[in-house]
Amino acid sequence: MRIVLDAMGGDHAPRVVVEGGIMAVREYGIEVVLVGPRPLVEAELARHDTAGLSLSVVHASQVIEMTDEPSMAARQKKDSSMVIGMNLVKNGEADAFTTAGNSGGALAAALFHLGRIEGIKRPALSTIFPTRKGFCFISDIGANTDCKPDYLLQFGIMGSVYAERVLGIPNPRVGLLSNGEEEGKGSILVKEAFKLLQNSHLNFIGNVEGKDIPAGLADVVVTDGFSGNVVIKLAEGVAALLMEVMEEEIKKRPTAVLGALLARDALRAVKSRLDYSEYGGAPLLGVDGVVIVGHGRSNARAIKNMVRVAREAVEKGMLAAIQEGIAERV
Amino acid sequence: MRIVLDAMGGDHAPRVVVEGGIMAVREYGIEVVLVGPRPLVEAELARHDTAGLSLSVVHASQVIEMTDEPSMAARQKKDSSMVIGMNLVKNGEADAFTTAGNSGGALAAALFHLGRIEGIKRPALSTIFPTRKGFCFISDIGANTDCKPDYLLQFGIMGSVYAERVLGIPNPRVGLLSNGEEEGKGSILVKEAFKLLQNSHLNFIGNVEGKDIPAGLADVVVTDGFSGNVVIKLAEGVAALLMEVMEEEIKKRPTAVLGALLARDALRAVKSRLDYSEYGGAPLLGVDGVVIVGHGRSNARAIKNMVRVAREAVEKGMLAAIQEGIAERV
Numbered sequence: 001m002r003i004v005l006d007a008m009g010g011d012h013a014p015r016v017v018v019e020g021g022i023m024a025v026r027e028y029g030i031e032v033v034l035v036g037p038r039p040l041v042e043a044e045l046a047r048h049d050t051a052g053l054s055l056s057v058v059h060a061s062q063v064i065e066m067t068d069e070p071s072m073a074a075r076q077k078k079d080s081s082m083v084i085g086m087n088l089v090k091n092g093e094a095d096a097f098t099t100a101g102n103s104g105g106a107l108a109a110a111l112f113h114l115g116r117i118e119g120i121k122r123p124a125l126s127t128i129f130p131t132r133k134g135f136c137f138i139s140d141i142g143a144n145t146d147c148k149p150d151y152l153l154q155f156g157i158m159g160s161v162y163a164e165r166v167l168g169i170p171n172p173r174v175g176l177l178s179n180g181e182e183e184g185k186g187s188i189l190v191k192e193a194f195k196l197l198q199n200s201h202l203n204f205i206g207n208v209e210g211k212d213i214p215a216g217l218a219d220v221v222v223t224d225g226f227s228g229n230v231v232i233k234l235a236e237g238v239a240a241l242l243m244e245v246m247e248e249e250i251k252k253r254p255t256a257v258l259g260a261l262l263a264r265d266a267l268r269a270v271k272s273r274l275d276y277s278e279y280g281g282a283p284l285l286g287v288d289g290v291v292i293v294g295h296g297r298s299n300a301r302a303i304k305n306m307v308r309v310a311r312e313a314v315e316k317g318m319l320a321a322i323q324e325g326i327a328e329r330v
Numbered sequence: 331m332r333i334v335l336d337a338m339g340g341d342h343a344p345r346v347v348v349e350g351g352i353m354a355v356r357e358y359g360i361e362v363v364l365v366g367p368r369p370l371v372e373a374e375l376a377r378h379d380t381a382g383l384s385l386s387v388v389h390a391s392q393v394i395e396m397t398d399e400p401s402m403a404a405r406q407k408k409d410s411s412m413v414i415g416m417n418l419v420k421n422g423e424a425d426a427f428t429t430a431g432n433s434g435g436a437l438a439a440a441l442f443h444l445g446r447i448e449g450i451k452r453p454a455l456s457t458i459f460p461t462r463k464g465f466c467f468i469s470d471i472g473a474n475t476d477c478k479p480d481y482l483l484q485f486g487i488m489g490s491v492y493a494e495r496v497l498g499i500p501n502p503r504v505g506l507l508s509n510g511e512e513e514g515k516g517s518i519l520v521k522e523a524f525k526l527l528q529n530s531h532l533n534f535i536g537n538v539e540g541k542d543i544p545a546g547l548a549d550v551v552v553t554d555g556f557s558g559n560v561v562i563k564l565a566e567g568v569a570a571l572l573m574e575v576m577e578e579e580i581k582k583r584p585t586a587v588l589g590a591l592l593a594r595d596a597l598r599a600v601k602s603r604l605d606y607s608e609y610g611g612a613p614l615l616g617v618d619g620v621v622i623v624g625h626g627r628s629n630a631r632a633i634k635n636m637v638r639v640a641r642e643a644v645e646k647g648m649l650a651a652i653q654e655g656i657a658e659r660v
Contacts, residue, residue, distance in 0.1 A: 132571055142509055145517045179472055179559035187475045187556045210563030214571035226517045227560055229509035234540030234561055238568045241462055241544035245603055249596040256596035262589025266579040273575055 002094040003310050004085040007036030007044075008063040009101025010303070011296050017100065018044035020303025025053045027304065028311055033094055035060050035085040060084040064105035066296065074108035082109040089289045090114055096290035096310035098281065100298040107143050110287040117319065119326040122151045123286030124158065125225065125293070127232055128279040131216030137163050137172075138213070138221045139285060141228035149192035152176070152222050153200060157325045158285035159220035160202050165316040166283075166309070167219075175208035175218030177227055183207065189224065197222070201328065239274070280305025283313060285322065290314050332424040333640050334415040337366030337374075338393040339431025340633070341626050347430065348374035350633025355383045357634065358641055363424055365390050365415040390414040394435035396626065404438035412439040419619045420444055426620035426640035428611065430628040437473050440617040447649065449656040452481045453616030454488065455555065455623070457562055458609040461546030467493050467502075468543070468551045469615060471558035479522035482506070482552050483530060487655045488615035489550035490532050495646040496613075496639070497549075505538035505548030507557055513537065519554065527552070531658060569604065610635025613643060615652065620644050 005021045007014040014036055021032045022045075031054035034041050038059040045055070062080040064073045077083060082101065086109055088094040099106050103125055116123060124140035139159045144151055156174045163172035176194055178186035183194065185207055197204040208218050213231065223231070250256040260267070280302055281294035290313045294306035313319075335351045337344045344366055351362045352375075361384035364371050368389040375385070392410040394403045407413060412431065416439055418424040429436050433455055446453060454470035469489045474481060486504045493502035506524055508516035513524065515537055527534040538548050543561065553561070580586040590597070610632055611624035620643045624636035643649075 130571070132574065145509060177560065179475060179556045190556075210560040210565070211567030211570070213564060214567040224517075226509045226520075227557060230507065230540040230557055231560065231564055232540070234543060234564055235568045237541030237544040238565045239572060240541070241460070242569060242572055242600070242604070244462065246596070246600050249599040249603070250593055252599075253593075253596050256593040259589040259592030259594075259596075263580055263583075263586040263593065264589075266576070266583050266586035266589075269579040269582075270572070270576050273579070274572070 001311060001314055002031045002033055003307050004033045004035055004088050004094045004097045005303070005307060006081045006085050006097070006099035006101055007034040007041045008081045009099035010294065010298050012299070013100070014040055014044050016298065016300045017303050019048070019300040020298070021307065022048050022050060022053065022055065023300060023304040024307035025055055028308060030054070030307070030311055031056070032307065033058055033088065035081040035088070037061055058084060058088065064102050064109065066102050068102060068105055070102065070104035070108040073105050074112045082106055083113060086110060086113045086289065086291070095314045096292065098292045098294065098306045098310045100281070100294035100296055100303060100306065103293045104142070106291060106293050107284055110284050110289065110291050114287050114289040114291070117286055117288050117323055117326065120286040121154060123284055124155050126159065126282040126285055128282055129213060129232065129235070130274040131214050133216035135279065136213065136216060136219055136221055137167065137282070138223065138228055138231065140223065140225040141232050142225045144225040146226070147189060147224040149189060149196055152189070152193035152224065153196040154286070154326065156197050156200065156202055156204070156220065156222045158322050159222065161321045161325045162283060162285060162318060163219050165318055165321050166312050169219045171203045172219035173205045173217070174202045174220045174222060175205050175212065177221055177223035177231070178207035178209065181207050181209055181212070193222070280309045283318065288319070290318060331641060331644055332361045332363055333637050334363045334365055334418050334424045334427045335633070335637060336411045336415050336427070336429035336431055337364045337371045338411045339429035340624065340628050342629070343430070344370055344374050346628070346630045347633050349378070349630040350628070351637065352378050352380060352383065352385065353630060353634040354637035355385055358638060360384070360637070360641055361386070362637065363388055363418065365411040365418070367391055388414060388418065394432050394439065396432050398432060398435055400432065400434035400438040403435050404442045412436055413443060416440060416443045416619065416621070425644045426622065428622045428624065428636050428640045430611070430624035430626055430633060430636065433623045434472070436621060436623050437614055440614050440619065440621050444617050444619040444621070447616055447618050447653055447656065450616040451484060453614055454485045456489065456612040456615055458612055459543060459562065459565070460604045461544050463546035465609065466543065466546060466549055466551055467497065467612070468553065468558055468561065470553065470555040471562050472555045474555040476556070477519060477554040479519060479526055482519070482523035482554065483526040484616070484656065486527050486530065486532055486534070486550065486552045488652050489552065491651045491655045492613060492615060492648060493549050495648055495651050496642050499549045501533045502549035503535045503547070504532045504550045504552060505535050505542065507551055507553035507561070508537035508539065511537050511539055511542070523552070610639045613648065618649070620648060
């Protein structure tokens, strides 16, 4: 299996990306194709012993930056690592594309160069989100700000397929984000989507509230890209606030400083349990190719995990399964 | 000043409500009117030494429960503590109404019995929310699931007046919740509301993202009731998850248990800094009377603070200021 890795994607690219890519080749027995400016990528590769590893480099002179306007960049930067990398997938020269770069850019490039799976109205951005019971999968988190009810139904179908096939959750519980648990609560959009989800073949558990997401009530949380984006950014902000306030209050008290030192391992364990970047990445659901997007802050281990997610999505036939799931509804 | 306190509102009513009411009378030199089933309320009063305190009881045989459907209950339970209490305000027999009960019920009762301030399209539910810098004010958090742009403008005007007059924040920064900071980001609703807010006399700072709320970028966060509800419930859920996971990880490690013991005061300080129920309550903005709604979990101190918030709203002329703010826009 050949997996393309965008060498220029992420806050610490290309260094940690190349490092993570090498780790992935060693660990998963796959081939990794690094796409990026050849001199830069080769300079990073030279820092490692890569003798005998299935690694190759494909040159791309441009980068879709985090500050680029996605659809503009996807159209104009034809020699970017994302566009060149996705075209490798499109032309059958690779099985999947992975990046920790601009997620909107990746979506735009995928739409433009890979297209949609037949029957899909709108592809979705998704993420893994930590919960009491491990993690859940949220879709959409920003690709589709204003949605129609049938988009949400499709997010549910695609999310359920992904959770079952790739994340290995049998019969995933699909919840619809709303402002109340009861049926009949929600915006006009949510009420309409509720009916569609209820009449689907999904394991639909009804509405879930904000607090139900971290509580782990649903394996797949369906929402529009506006609310999904608010959810993931707010969660990040709340966690940061808690940590900062805790640090401040501890620093005020010498005994508490000692206490925090004694509890250091426990605090580290908390961080690693809740850090969803550890899961490596989430798919762009609905585009006609396996595309996995990782967190911009990914370290080498997260990059390695992103490649693993791509491998699993290919192995478990994610695309075909989504096609089937959508076709059942048409 | 006479402030009505719904003796039956909140998870620990009537006991802690009566206790909090007595504390408020002692501390703020106001009169408190407890509304609820007379025998129940008087039995609670008998547990305290209330000699010489400005406390009275008005009988109400019914209660709008947390499980009641708000508008139905507000219309049908004419002898409920909420309806009777609000009518005291309407008839000029009291200056404000306070409750830690069903907030939807309070809104419905206020709409039905007090009505709206002239020019207000939709009253809003609001809350105080902890931030890096203290707290902010979020409106709406659930009264208006589907909004129009001018509702959001009015939430901004009302929230700004409240923040300035009652919370004492000079020239409050008003932010619009969106899925991106840049102008032009957001749903159709948000984009339209952005223009209205930008053309208003408010100190509008533009879009704020989920993470900007706890970071304290805005003093007043304007949003529709769907997103606002997701925000407050998610924040609660994320904080609970963090605390639970921390407790679990600490309990696994004997040294960490000792550490947590040494850091106990610091952890308590964190809790009290972030516990927004400490602020006592938030107003129903837009109804024609001062109505303050507290958290259902309020303890006696929170109840006392809720009465204080009501006193300040009356003293600072909140209603007249909102009327002026809205009139400037008509």
